[in-house]
Amino acid sequence: MKTDDRIDFSSLDPTGDPERFEGIVRSIGERAAAELAARRARSDVFGEISRWWRPMLAAAAITGIISIGTLTQVEPNAPMLASREVGLAEAIGVPTQLAEWVRSDEAPTTTELMLSLEDES
Amino acid sequence: MADASLVERARRGDAAAFGALVQRHFRAAYAVALAQLGDPTDAEDVCQDAFVRALERLDQCREPAKFAGWLMTIVRNCAHNFRSYERVRATEPLDPASMNGPGPAHAARDAERGELRALLQTALAELSPAQREVVLLHDMEGWKHREIAERLGLSEVASRQHLFNARRALREGLGGRNVLREYANED
Numbered sequence: 001m002k003t004d005d006r007i008d009f010s011s012l013d014p015t016g017d018p019e020r021f022e023g024i025v026r027s028i029g030e031r032a033a034a035e036l037a038a039r040r041a042r043s044d045v046f047g048e049i050s051r052w053w054r055p056m057l058a059a060a061a062i063t064g065i066i067s068i069g070t071l072t073q074v075e076p077n078a079p080m081l082a083s084r085e086v087g088l089a090e091a092i093g094v095p096t097q098l099a100e101w102v103r104s105d106e107a108p109t110t111t112e113l114m115l116s117l118e119d120e121s
Numbered sequence: 122m123a124d125a126s127l128v129e130r131a132r133r134g135d136a137a138a139f140g141a142l143v144q145r146h147f148r149a150a151y152a153v154a155l156a157q158l159g160d161p162t163d164a165e166d167v168c169q170d171a172f173v174r175a176l177e178r179l180d181q182c183r184e185p186a187k188f189a190g191w192l193m194t195i196v197r198n199c200a201h202n203f204r205s206y207e208r209v210r211a212t213e214p215l216d217p218a219s220m221n222g223p224g225p226a227h228a229a230r231d232a233e234r235g236e237l238r239a240l241l242q243t244a245l246a247e248l249s250p251a252q253r254e255v256v257l258l259h260d261m262e263g264w265k266h267r268e269i270a271e272r273l274g275l276s277e278v279a280s281r282q283h284l285f286n287a288r289r290a291l292r293e294g295l296g297g298r299n300v301l302r303e304y305a306n307e308d
Contacts, residue, residue, distance in 0.1 A: 005288050006288075007292075008260075009261040011234045011237045011241060012242070012261070013261055014165055015147060015151075015287055024165065025140060025144055025147070028143050028172045028173065029136060029140055030140070031169065031173045032136075032139060036139060036176070037134065039131075039136070040132030040133065040134030040135075041134075057231055061164050069180050
């Protein structure tokens with residue numbers, strides 16, 4: 001051991017008393033507990049996302065491929081949708097004659113309209 | 122474990138890693154706070170605030186390997202805020218007459234130590250803040266001039282100069298009391 005010009009500050013040093021220092025560290029830990037817990041929670045969320053993002057991406061890709069395939073098969077049958085729409089209109093109570101006039105873009109005469117409504121009632 | 126790893130783990134909420142950072146850097150933080158405030162009890166309080174604040178802002182620590190220097194800036198800011206608050210309360214923390222040590226309990230436990238402590242505080246109060254920081258970090262915490270220069274943003278020459286002047290003033294202020302410290306390693 002040597003002695004130089006260093007000043008002995010041990011009387012001012014709170015870490016010199018292990019028990020006291022432990023108390024200080026514990027106190028800081030207690031004050032930091034809420035922030036540490038919040039950080040753990042955030043870390044867990046991001047951790048879960050990072051753990052699941054690859055399977056989720058694969059699932060999304062498979063869903064996309066299936067959807068594209070289905071749409072490609074449905075496209076040629078598109079005209080059938082029109083007849084399904086007529087069926088739907090009738091199902092919700094629109095008179096058949098009215099639905100046909102709407103589809104044909106031809107305005108009915110007043111007499112035809114009256115007759116049609118009388119038939120329905 | 123390196124500071125960078127501990128900081129990374131503390132960012133994820135690892136209490137043990139944060140505790141390790143506190144244990145590793147508390148004395149340096151305390152030295153800086155004591156240099157700014159002059160009162161050991163206030164310095165301890167400010168250090169506690171500074172560590173909690175550092176944790177809250179840990180994502181802003183861009184170079185985790187240089188955590189110590191970053192922390193010292195926070196400690197200084199906290200000490201500055203504390204001093205401003207104290208000024209509002211019309212208290213002068215660096216007035217030697219107001220430096221009454223840690224309180225009667227400690228003084229009673231070790232009267233001689235308490236007396237030396239009071240003398241040191243009074244002598245420290247006569248130094249400039251920069252001199253106090255350098256002498257406390259060098260002689261109490263054991264930082265080398267290179268570390269002090271890096272972490273406090275000084276040149277090594279300035280650090281040596283501050284240390285030289287601080288020690289001389291302290292020796293004069295302590296009136297020839299034996300406050301030299303035995304040490305094992307050369308700077």
